[in-house]
Amino acid sequence: MLTALSIRDVVLIEALDLDFAPGLGVLTGETGAGKSILLDSLGLALGARADSGLVRHGATQASVAASFDLPADHHLTSVLAQNGLDMEPGEPLVIRRVVKADGGSRAFVGGQPVSAALLRELGAYLVEIHGQHDDRGLLAPAGHRTLLDAFGRIDAGACAVAHRAWREAEAVLAAARAEIETAARDREWLEHTVAELEALAPEPGEEEMLADRRRGMQRAEKIADDLRAVEGYLTDGDGGLSQLRQAARILERIAPDHPALAEALAAVDRAVIEGSVAEDKLIEAARELSFDPRAQEEDEARLFDLRGMARKHRVQPDDLAALAADLRGRLDRLDSGEAGLGALEADVAAKEAAYTAAAQALSTARAAAAARLDAAVATEFAPLKLDAARFRTLVEPLPRENWGAHGRDRVEFLVATNPGAPFGALMKIASGGELSRFILALKVALAEEGGAETLIFDEIDRGVGGAVASAIGDRLSRLARGAQLLVVTHSPQVAARGDQHLLIAKSHDGTVTRTGVRVLNTDDRREEIARMLSGAEITAEARAQAERLIAA
Known part of the structure; x- marks a missing residue:
């Protein structure tokens, strides 16, 4: 879980220290207040491309540090150990990135220098950022098979064992053939x-x-x-x-x-x-x-x-x-080679048959899980104003040369947004607003299987309001029971669901413009939601409506 974020000299942010709470955190503010700067800062700490344009004007460098609390058995612990970065039990994981104004960057984990590539690998385990420009997480077909297996509680272990035995038998046969061919020549x-x-x-x-x-x-x-x-x-x-x-x-x-x-x-x-x-x-x-x-x-x-x-x-x-x-x-x-080859060939055939049986069992289980997942996602569409959309989990056989320890299937999540329209990849078919809602529907259906412990949704409610915004807020709140969620939102219905409310705002001192973030108390939160409801002039009715949304 993300516990703290410290930003220095990033664009309009001079100095900012934030503490984050579990559950659903909402980030609001007027258009142009700098919400994207906050997400860009976090992305920088997670290994995104370092751009010297992020350095605040007049500063020599920008830096971002993010602190995470991890359970003792978190998979990331072994990844850190493999890279010589052992964590002390109970200590937070602190990752830090520094970008120089004249170009170049440095990355640190727990105070030790690391590569940006390792930072990106760690970031993938720590935070999922979902938005209309995101091309990772649920939008990456490479991870769809793993997500489907997690949803269906499908264990590929037996298939992996059978695949390894088959490949080892093939290697023995190939070595025997090569030796016989060489020996025959000699x-x-x-x-x-x-x-x-x-x-x-x-x-x-x-x-x-x-x-x-x-x-x-x-x-x-x-x-x-x-x-x-x-x-x-x-x-x-x-x-x-x-x-x-x-x-x-x-x-x-x-x-x-x-x-x-x-x-x-x-x-x-x-x-x-x-x-x-x-x-x-x-x-x-x-x-x-x-x-x-x-x-x-x-x-x-x-x-x-x-x-x-x-x-x-x-x-x-x-x-x-x-x-x-x-x-x-x-x-x-x-x-005696030919007789020996015959026995080895028979062994390969037997182990290939064992792998084929295990892979077929996986395929059957995946097909059943895909049908359940399709149904689960479909139930989320109507409340999210995606009534005409259809979702399908494609499970199709891979070419023989691509068979592996995880079976013989290619898995991809496909959508069709209009009746009669063909299915296609999420990134290619869905518009920006639809894409975020598709992701939310998938996340709810998958119940966070295989995901990071911190999820960020960037303007998932763009272009919707009323009942749809309320439905989005409800689903975000449900997701936040099992993971930490941070949501950049313009919807008062979503903001009212937050367990923590952060307001992003600009300030001017006559010469310098700065972006700041503060955690709102109960009264300030009501005022911000009222502003989101009524606009520039906050009315009594807007305050009353804000009270009702928060109470609900």
Whole structure:
């Protein structure tokens, strides 16, 4: 609901702050007082095109801020969140627009800068403006299907699920066909490559294992001479270990002759033991580092083959096994492709049939809802002086390429204003005054399904009076029970129905003309309605009639 509007330096408005109440708010004033300026200001805040001509003469910029109270579960909350504009619970939503006198504009939501496009999107959820120049809301055929579904309590969820399943099955079939067609063109290459890879039989991790083993063989080859030299120093006939053993044998004979000789024998024995350990380790190392040159050549050849195949197919050597499996799978699917396609085609056909059934159920429900809506709108025509008019909700099939999650129907509201005249779109058939009344009849019949919480009707009572104006006032009052309505009116019958009455007037100080708006109290309201009844001179009878209208 719109709660406040703050306007600065817009055309004739220097500074204006308004608070709005729930229910039916009426805006009155003499012709030329500036009612259109007020609506243009609100439209600017809602994302309308920024025109530097709106900036008051002598000012550098114009600004408009509008404040809205939204319920916690309002759909707009998720739209704001998707755009990084989270609202604090209980806080009003404030949107603001600034237009510079030299061109250009800026938009803000909750103090954060946003695009004008986002402002227009938000504005569509917040306020509906209906008038003879409006080309949105009820006049836009794009939204008629949604309005009809809301009126008829029609749930398109099952159809949407069926449509998604059908399209997904079609995508799987198309991908399978494309793969088979590609594979068929590449069969010779596939067969050769699969045979080549399967002959090579690569395994994950094999390249690293071969490289490690090759490095080990190359290192062993480099230290082989050093190992042989050490072995000679230790174990040959003239080697150190052999000589230590000979020394130990001699010391064993003479060790009893002196304690120091016994100690020397013990030391030599320890050296022999350590030397023997060294000899065992040399033998172990030589055994483990030994290699077969033929095996080395085979490993190197295998390693080069793996790396060459990987370069050929632009993959890592460890990915060759997966590539072989993938290509083998493609070749197998090509061989059995026709049978597989048959199953996929059957799945698509079954899911299309399920979608068709769901869409047909929607069409049937829409046709029934359309008949009820036509009857409901027709009952509103006579009181609104549209006796000769006819209304029809067109539900017709869409071309196959336009079928979607919401079914196969195009829905449009059509009218014929004269007997025998053909039906046509509201914008093309109805005149300005008729158009506003058609919109009101539709709004009453739809009972606000799918609409914004704030509705503005601009001179909906233009060209009518008496009983018709009273009927318009009655219907506006009924609509205001479920939504906030703001109505620009010249009709005292409509003005008398208002829960809040705002008077728009011009003032002059000799040099500057300004437009102002004030909320009327009970006495001022009676005077304004009396003025609307009698004109420039307010008579006692006009005041009495105004009292009767308000009391009624």
